[in-house]
Amino acid sequence: MNRSLFDKVWETHVVEELPGGNALVFMDLVVAHEITTPQGAIAIEKEFGDRLYDPARIVAMNDHVSPAKDTATAIQAQVLRTWAKRHELTLYDIGDGGICHVIVPERGHVTPGMTVCCGDSHTCTLGAFGAFALGIGTTAQAGAMLAGCLILQRPAVMRVDVKGLLPADATAKDLALAVIGEIGFRGGTGYVLEYTGSAIRALSMEGRMTLCNMAIEAGATSGIIAADETTIAYLAATQLAPFGYRCERADSNAHYERTVTIDASQIRPTVSWGTNPGEASPVDGCVPDDAPAESLAYMDVFPGQRMSSIAIDQAFIGSCTNARISDLRAAAAVMRGMRVRVPTIVTPGSQAVRRQAEREGLHDIFQDAGALWTHSSCGPCLGMSMGVLAPGMRCISSSNRNFPGRMGDGGRVHLASPAVVAASAIMGRIASPLELAAREAVTA
Amino acid sequence: MIVRGSVLAIDRPNIDTDQIIPARFLTGIDESGLGAQCMSGMPDGPAQLARVPDATILVVGQNFGCGSSREHAAWALRDRGFRAVIAPSFARIFLENAYNNALVPVTIDAALLPQFVAATNATIDVENETVSIDGGAPIAFALDPLRKAFITGGGFLPYLASKIPVVRAWDIAWHK
Numbered sequence: 001m002n003r004s005l006f007d008k009v010w011e012t013h014v015v016e017e018l019p020g021g022n023a024l025v026f027m028d029l030v031v032a033h034e035i036t037t038p039q040g041a042i043a044i045e046k047e048f049g050d051r052l053y054d055p056a057r058i059v060a061m062n063d064h065v066s067p068a069k070d071t072a073t074a075i076q077a078q079v080l081r082t083w084a085k086r087h088e089l090t091l092y093d094i095g096d097g098g099i100c101h102v103i104v105p106e107r108g109h110v111t112p113g114m115t116v117c118c119g120d121s122h123t124c125t126l127g128a129f130g131a132f133a134l135g136i137g138t139t140a141q142a143g144a145m146l147a148g149c150l151i152l153q154r155p156a157v158m159r160v161d162v163k164g165l166l167p168a169d170a171t172a173k174d175l176a177l178a179v180i181g182e183i184g185f186r187g188g189t190g191y192v193l194e195y196t197g198s199a200i201r202a203l204s205m206e207g208r209m210t211l212c213n214m215a216i217e218a219g220a221t222s223g224i225i226a227a228d229e230t231t232i233a234y235l236a237a238t239q240l241a242p243f244g245y246r247c248e249r250a251d252s253n254a255h256y257e258r259t260v261t262i263d264a265s266q267i268r269p270t271v272s273w274g275t276n277p278g279e280a281s282p283v284d285g286c287v288p289d290d291a292p293a294e295s296l297a298y299m300d301v302f303p304g305q306r307m308s309s310i311a312i313d314q315a316f317i318g319s320c321t322n323a324r325i326s327d328l329r330a331a332a333a334v335m336r337g338m339r340v341r342v343p344t345i346v347t348p349g350s351q352a353v354r355r356q357a358e359r360e361g362l363h364d365i366f367q368d369a370g371a372l373w374t375h376s377s378c379g380p381c382l383g384m385s386m387g388v389l390a391p392g393m394r395c396i397s398s399s400n401r402n403f404p405g406r407m408g409d410g411g412r413v414h415l416a417s418p419a420v421v422a423a424s425a426i427m428g429r430i431a432s433p434l435e436l437a438a439r440e441a442v443t444a
Numbered sequence: 445m446i447v448r449g450s451v452l453a454i455d456r457p458n459i460d461t462d463q464i465i466p467a468r469f470l471t472g473i474d475e476s477g478l479g480a481q482c483m484s485g486m487p488d489g490p491a492q493l494a495r496v497p498d499a500t501i502l503v504v505g506q507n508f509g510c511g512s513s514r515e516h517a518a519w520a521l522r523d524r525g526f527r528a529v530i531a532p533s534f535a536r537i538f539l540e541n542a543y544n545n546a547l548v549p550v551t552i553d554a555a556l557l558p559q560f561v562a563a564t565n566a567t568i569d570v571e572n573e574t575v576s577i578d579g580g581a582p583i584a585f586a587l588d589p590l591r592k593a594f595i596t597g598g599g600f601l602p603y604l605a606s607k608i609p610v611v612r613a614w615d616i617a618w619h620k
Contacts, residue, residue, distance in 0.1 A: 020589040038473040072471035137515035137541035
C-alpha cells in the first residue's frame with residue numbers, strides 16, 4: 001500500500017462518491033462560532049424543522065467578539081447561545097471560553113483520524129492532531145450540522161518534509177512563514193499539506209498547531225501531522241482525556257502529488273514586510289529588491305530596507321496562531337524586566353491559558369513591562385473588536401494575516417513569532433530577541 | 445440560465461475576503477445589507493466599484509477570495525448586484541461559497557485575462573458553460589457538474605438534506 005496519512009483519514013470518511021469527482025464526506029465534529037453560525041442555524045430552523053444530524057457532534061462557542069462589544073454582536077452571541085442550549089450542545093461561553101482553535105484541542109475534542117469542519121478558515125489548525133480539519137462557509141457548515149457531511153473534491157496531497165532541527169531561536173511560526181515562502185501564497189491551493197520529518201516530530205503540539213494554522217495562508221485545504229507520543233501525551237492531559245483512537249501514519253512508500261523538502265536548520269526568525277504572509281524576510285534581513293509595488297506602497301516600506309529599521313506603533317501577542325501557553329512563555333522570557341515602547345496587547349488564546357499564565361506569573365511580567373493583559377478572545381487579529389489600528393498605524397503581530405485593512409482600515413501588519421513581537425515591542429521597531437539581548441549586554 | 449450585463453474589472457491577484465468585506469461588518473445574523481460595504485476593505489475599492497455602478501459581472505485576477513472563510517464575501521458581492529465573477533483561479537472556500545449563493549464562478553485561462561479586463565459587457569450561458577465578451581465568440585469554461593445544479597436548481601441544503609438517510613445508514617454501519 002502506498003497511502004498518505006491524509007488518504008487514510010479521507011477514505012474512512014467517504015460516505016458516497018458523487019458526480020464530478022465530489023464525495024460526501026462524514027464530519028465527526030462541527031465547531032460553531034457566533035460570527036458564521038447564526039445564519040446557518042436560522043436557515044435550518046426555518047427550512048428544515050430545526051433538526052440537527054447529531055448534536056453530540058457539534059461544539060459551540062462565542063469567541064470572536066466575546067464579551068459582545070455592541071448590540072449587534074450581543075445579538076449574535078445570544079442567538080448562538082440560545083440555539084446551543086436548545087439543542088443541548090457543548091457550549092463555551094464568557095468566563096470559560098477562548099478562541100475556537102485553541103479551546104477545542106485544549107479540551108480534547110479532536111483526536112487522530114477525525115474529520116472536523118468549522119465556518120472559520122483557521123480550522124486547519126486541528127490537523128496537528130492527525131485529523132482532517134478544514135474551514136468552510138456558513139452554508140456548508142449548516143449542511144454539516146443538518147446532514148453530518150460536507151461535499152468535497154478530494155484534495156491532492158503535498159508532502160512538506162522538514163529535515164533537521166530548528167535552530168534555538170527559530171519557532172514553528174518562522175517555519176510556517178518559511179513554508180508559505182517556499183510553496184507560495186497560493187501554492188497550496190487544492191492540496192492538503194502533510195508535514196513530515198525530524199523537525200516536525202520535534203515540535204510540541206502547540207508548535208504543530210501553529211504550523212498547521214497557517215496552511216490556509218498558502219491556500220491549502222488543510223495541514224496534517226501524524227499523531228505520535230507527543231500527541232498521545234497531550235490528549236491524555238486534556239479535560240476530556242480521549243482514548244480508543246487510532247494513530248495512523250503514512251505508508252513508507254506513500255504517494256504524494258508533490259513533495260517539498262525544507263532544511264529546518266536554515267530557518268531564521270522571520271517577519272512579514274508585505275500584504276500577504278508569503279511576503280516575509282528574516283528579521284535581520286531586508287525587504288527584497290523584487291517586492292511588488294502595491295505591497296510596498298501599502299506597507300510604506302522600500303526595497304532593500306532593513307527589517308530592523310521599521311518602526312512600529314503597536315504590538316499584539318495573541319490569535320489562534322500564537323496565544324497558547326508556550327507562546328506566552330516565549331514572549332514573557334523576552335519581556336521580563338523590560339519596558340515596552342509602544343502600546344502592546346497580550347491576549348491569551350483561552351481562559352484556561354490565561355489562568356495557567358497567571359499561575360506562572362506571566363501576567364505580572366507583561367504588565368510590569370507596560371503591556372495590556374486582556375481576557376481571551378480573537379481580539380485585535382481581525383480588526384473586529386478591541387485593539388483596532390488607525391489608518392497608517394503599523395503593528396507587529398503574532399497572528400496570521402497581514403492583508404490590507406485586516407486589523408483596521410488602512411492599518412499595516414507585520415507577522416512574527418511571539419518572541420520577535422515581544423522584542424520589537426521593547427525596541428519600538430522590528431527586532432529579534434538576540435539583538436535585544438546583545439543591546440542589553442552592552443548596556444549592562 | 446443566462447447572466448448578462450456590464451463588466452467591472454479589478455485586475456489584481458489575491459483579492460482576499462477581508463478586502464471584499466472587512467470583519468467589522470460581520471456583525472449581523474442574516475445575509476442582507478452587506479452590499480453597501482462591498483470592497484470597502486480594498487484601499488480604493490469604493491472608487492473601483494464607482495467606475496461601473498451597474499456592473500453585474502466582476503473580472504478579477506487569480507486567487508480571488510483567498511483568506512477568511514466568511515461567506516459574507518459572496519453575500520456582499522451579490523447584494524452589490526454581482527451575479528458572476530470571472531477569474532483565472534479562486535480560493536477553495538470562496539469558490540464553494542459562490543456556488544452556494546448562485547454567484548457564478550467562471551474560471552478562465554490566465555492568458556485570456558487581459559481580454560476580459562478590457563471587456564465592457566459579457567454574457568454567461570451557465571447551462572452550456574460558455575462566456576462571450578462584447579458580442580464575440582463564446583469561450584468555453586467548466587463548472588463543477590454537481591455544484592452547477594445548486595445554482596440552476598434547488599440549492600445545496602435541500603440536496604444535502606436528501607442525503608440524510610444515506611449518511612445515517614453509513615454512520616450506523618461504520619460506528620457500530
